[in-house]
Amino acid sequence: MVNFDPNLRWGAQAPAAFGGPGALPHVASPTAPASGTGTAKPDFLSAIEAAGKYVSKVDDLQQASDASIQDLLTGKNNDITAVVSAVAKADVSFKVLVGVRNKLIEAYKQTMNMPL
Amino acid sequence: MTVHNAFGPVDIAVSGMRAQGRHMEVISSNIANSRTADAGQGQPYRRLEVIFRTEQEGVSPVCIDQIVPDQSALQRIYDPGNPKADASGHIILPNVHVPVEMMNLSTASRSYQANAAILKRYQKMVETTLELLR
Numbered sequence: 001m002v003n004f005d006p007n008l009r010w011g012a013q014a015p016a017a018f019g020g021p022g023a024l025p026h027v028a029s030p031t032a033p034a035s036g037t038g039t040a041k042p043d044f045l046s047a048i049e050a051a052g053k054y055v056s057k058v059d060d061l062q063q064a065s066d067a068s069i070q071d072l073l074t075g076k077n078n079d080i081t082a083v084v085s086a087v088a089k090a091d092v093s094f095k096v097l098v099g100v101r102n103k104l105i106e107a108y109k110q111t112m113n114m115p116l
Numbered sequence: 117m118t119v120h121n122a123f124g125p126v127d128i129a130v131s132g133m134r135a136q137g138r139h140m141e142v143i144s145s146n147i148a149n150s151r152t153a154d155a156g157q158g159q160p161y162r163r164l165e166v167i168f169r170t171e172q173e174g175v176s177p178v179c180i181d182q183i184v185p186d187q188s189a190l191q192r193i194y195d196p197g198n199p200k201a202d203a204s205g206h207i208i209l210p211n212v213h214v215p216v217e218m219m220n221l222s223t224a225s226r227s228y229q230a231n232a233a234i235l236k237r238y239q240k241m242v243e244t245t246l247e248l249l250r
Contacts, residue, residue, distance in 0.1 A: 081137065085130040088235060089123050092242050099249040 044107070051100050058093045065090035124175070125238040131177030132231035138180055139166045139224045143217050150212040153200055160190055161210040186211055 065086040071077035142164050155161035162185040169181035188211050196205030 079134070081130050081134045084133070084235070085126060088126050088130075088239060092122070092126070092239065095243065095246055099246045103249050 044104075044111075048104055051097070051104060054097060054100070058090075058097045061086070061090040061093050122242070126235060128175075128177045129231045129235040129238065131171070131179060132234075133228055135168055135178045135180055136224050136228040136231065140221065140228070142166050142183060143221050143224060146212050147214060147217050147221075150210060150214055150217070152210055153207060155210075160208050161212070162186055162190075163188075163210060163212045 065083075068077065068083045068086040072080060072083050146163050149155065149161040152161040164183050165186050166183055167181040168178050170176040171179050190211050191209040192206050193209055194205055195201055195207045198207045201207050
């Protein structure tokens with residue numbers, strides 16, 4: 001029986017592999033008003049930062065899948081299963097990113113629409 | 117290769133697809149050369165067999181350990197008109213039996229399909245998990 005780890009490990013590792021700041025403008029933008037309102041928001045901010053760091057990992061996988069497709073089309077590599085593998089990984093990780101991003105934006109909007 | 121991550125099933129299924137593709141390559145070589153009386157050095161072609169092994173202990177992708185020639189007896193067929201026939205009119209042909217190769221081909225192609233199905237099903241599983249985010 002395969003011991004399937006439900007915790008997405010590469011998602012959890014993402015903060016360790018922090019690439020560069022400002023990698024995700026469309027997700028990072030809600031942080032400006034959020035951080036300006038007070039010090040009670042570091043949790044939401046860190047969640048967004050984690051998502052921003054995950055972006056560079058997703059981008060690496062997308063680049064790898066693009067490169068493998070290029071190699072296949074130019075005849076540098078005949079292994080179509082490598083392309084399948086790279087594309088599947090890029091697809092899954094991108095879907096995870098989009099899901100997390102949508103959830104974060106939804107949370108931000110709900111917070112901003114709260115009547116005060 | 118780390119297996120205990122979210123891409124483990126992808127890597128393992130793809131390794132299975134790659135290994136079965138290689139197996140199919142060997143089978144096609146066997147079938148193409150089922151009547152090859154000279155495979156270099158004047159010897160008839162010998163049927164090749166694939167041996168698989170795991171990449172590591174426990175949960176692991178598959179890889180091809182080695183491709184070895186089948187050392188079973190070669191076929192001896194009576195064909196006096198053949199220029200390669202010996203004094204008694206026999207020629208030596210490869211030990212390839214096409215029905216056996218067809219069975220191996222079915223096994224390889226079904227196994228390939230099974231690995232592809234695993235890949236597809238795993239992607240669906242991840243999508244189901246992401247549905248919960250919505």
